[in-house]
Amino acid sequence: MQNRVLRPSPTALLNPRCDASFKAMFTQNTQESNLALKDFISTLLNRKISNLALIPNEPPIDMLGEMQMSFDVGITFDDGERADLEMQSRLQKYDYATRAEIQAARLLNVNSRRGDNWTSPSAYQISVLNFEFDNNDKSPLAWYTMRKESGEQLAGKLNIIFFDLIKIRKMFGTSVEKLTKLQKWGLFLSYADSEKHRDYIKKLIDSEDGLMNANAALNMVSQDDINWAIENSIFKAQRDYNSNMQYAEKTGMERGLAKGMKQGMKQGMKQGMKQGLKQGIEQGLIKGARQKAIEAAQNFLRMGLSPEQVAQGTGMTTKEVLALKSKLDA
Numbered sequence: 085m086q087n088r089v090l091r092p093s094p095t096a097l098l099n100p101r102c103d104a105s106f107k108a109m110f111t112q113n114t115q116e117s118n119l120a121l122k123d124f125i126s127t128l129l130n131r132k133i134s135n136l137a138l139i140p141n142e143p144p145i146d147m148l149g150e151m152q153m154s155f156d157v158g159i160t161f162d163d164g165e166r167a168d169l170e171m172q173s174r175l176q177k178y179d180y181a182t183r184a185e186i187q188a189a190r191l192l193n194v195n196s197r198r199g200d201n202w203t204s205p206s207a208y209q210i211s212v213l214n215f216e217f218d219n220n221d222k223s224p225l226a227w228y229t230m231r232k233e234s235g236e237q238l239a240g241k242l243n244i245i246f247f248d249l250i251k252i253r254k255m256f257g258t259s260v261e262k263l264t265k266l267q268k269w270g271l272f273l274s275y276a277d278s279e280k281h282r283d284y285i286k287k288l289i290d291s292e293d294g295l296m297n298a299n300a301a302l303n304m305v306s307q308d309d310i311n312w313a314i315e316n317s318i319f320k321a322q323r324d325y326n327s328n329m330q331y332a333e334k335t336g337m338e339r340g341l342a343k344g345m346k347q348g349m350k351q352g353m354k355q356g357m358k359q360g361l362k363q364g365i366e367q368g369l370i371k372g373a374r375q376k377a378i379e380a381a382q383n384f385l386r387m388g389l390s391p392e393q394v395a396q397g398t399g400m401t402t403k404e405v406l407a408l409k410s411k412l413d414a
Contacts, residue, residue, distance in 0.1 A: 089309060090309045090312035090313055090316065091306065091307070091309060091312055095279075096277075096279075096306065097276055097277045097302050097303060097306045098277060098302060098305060098306045098311055098312065098315055099277045099315060100171070100272075100273050100276050100277065100302060101171060101173050101214045101249070101273060101274070102171070102173060102315045102318055102319065103155035103156075103170065103171040103172070103173060103318070104155045104311070104314045104315055104318055105302075105305070105311060105314075105315050106155065106157075106170075106171035106212070106273075107155040107156070107157055107171075108305040108311050109298060109301045109302045109305055110124070110157055110169070110298075110301070111138055111157055112301055112304060112305060114301065114304065115297075116297040116298075116300040116301045116304070117297070117301040117304075118136075119293075119294065119297040120294055120295075120297040120298035120300075120301050121136065121157070121159075122136055122294075123292075123293070123294025123295075123297065123298075124269060124294065124298070125159065125167065125169070125210075127265050127266055127269055127294070128210060128225070128245060128247060128266070129208070129245075133161060134162055135161070135162040136159050136160065136161050136162070137159070137160050138157065138158060138159060139158030139159065139160060139166075140158075155170070155171070156168050156169060156170035157169040157170070163205065164195075164205035165195075165205040165206045165207070165208070166191060166194070166195045166205065166206075166207050166208070167191075167207070167208040167209075167210055168187065168191050168207075168208070168209050168210065169210045169212075170210070170211055170212070171211075171212045171214070172211050172212065172213050172214060172215070173214045174214060174215060180217060181217075184209055184211060184228075184244050184246075185244065187209050188207060188208075188209035188242055188243070188244045189242065191207040191208075191209055192204065192206075192207040192241055192242050195207045204241055205241075206240060206241045206242075206243060207241065207242060207243065208243045208244075208245060209243065209244045209245065210245045210247070211244075211245070211246050211247070212247045212249065212273065213246055213247065213248050213249060213250070214249050214250070215248075215250060216248060216250045216251065217246050217248060218246075222251070223251070224247065224248045224249075224251040224252045224266070224267075224270060225245070225246070225247055225248070225266060226245070226246040226248070227243065227244075227245050228243070228244040228245075228246075229242060229243055229244075230242055247266075247270065249270050249273060249274050252266075252267055252270030252271060252274060253270075253271070253274050255267050255270075255271060256271060256274075256275070256281075256284070257284070260287045260288055260291050263288075265292060265294075268288050268291065268292055268295060269294070269295070271285070271288055272285060272288055272289070272295050272298065272299075276298075276299065276302060377398045377399060377400055378400075378408065380398050381394050381395075381398045381400055381404075381405055381408055382408065382412060384398070385405070385408065385409050385412055386412070391405040391406050391409060392405075
């Protein structure tokens with residue numbers, strides 16, 4: 085029996101916006117993978133990273149199909165500082181800002197040194213976002229620290245960084261010479277797996293050593309079917325989740341619409357009956373008052389009162405009284 089090959093074609097690349105593939109590209113025990121990660125982190129932090137080491141945090145093999153598993157990349161620098169790098173492929177239902185703060189606080193807590201003072205290396209919670217976190221912020225890189233209202237930084241130990249790929253994609257097609265290194269990285273992560281944009285991405289890759297290493301690392305991990313199996317499993321779970329949410333929303337809307345129509349009809353009938361009853365009573369009262377006025381006018385005319393006096397006493401017009409008098413005299 086022939087082994088099943090999951091790679092779509094000999095040149096197909098994994099999607100680096102998938103958290104599992106993103107981690108696989110940056111955490112291989114190869115020079116290309118290590119250099120690519122070092123270059124990417126250096127670009128994000130805008131500082132030279134001489135050495136870094138990965139912190140083992142591999143999930144158990146039996147959790148490969150779980151949506152809850154984490155594919156973040158744990159990193160320590162040669163000066164003791166620590167970073168957690170992750171890819172967020174889609175916007176979740178929870179409050180992402182709160183999640184990022186809690187993750188960063190945990191990272192700083194783990195990184196704190198025990199002793200008789202509060203010395204501690206800085207911690208960086210870095211998220212590459214395949215969605216827009218802040219639509220009002222035009223910059224693709226957002227860096228949050230603890231500051232006073234006046235803008236003065238507290239200690240600078242707690243750092244949260246968002247790298248927005250959506251904003252970077254607006255630069256697609258721009259001449260490579262006009263792009264910053266950060267923009268090149270963003271475009272590479274956005275389109276590295278696209279056959280359609282392969283020529284443009286190749287120009288980006290050829291312009292930066294870091295991207296050359298990243299592409300080599302991505303190509304290497306793309307040759308292993310287990311990585312395709314993991315990526316397919318994650319995307320399948322996401323599709324199942326999205327389909328279930330769409331079905332729930334559709335069902336909820338249909339039920340809400342039916343309930344709303346039923347309630348509306350009920351309220352409409354009730355309101356209509358109430359309005360009709362009110363109008364009927366009003367019309368009845370008007371008709372009854374009119375009849376009483378006519379009867380009173382007839383009596384006044386028989387008593388010999390003038391039409392003008394009858395009109396004044398009944399509220400009828402003189403013309404109406406004269407018409408009534410003509411009927412009585414006939």
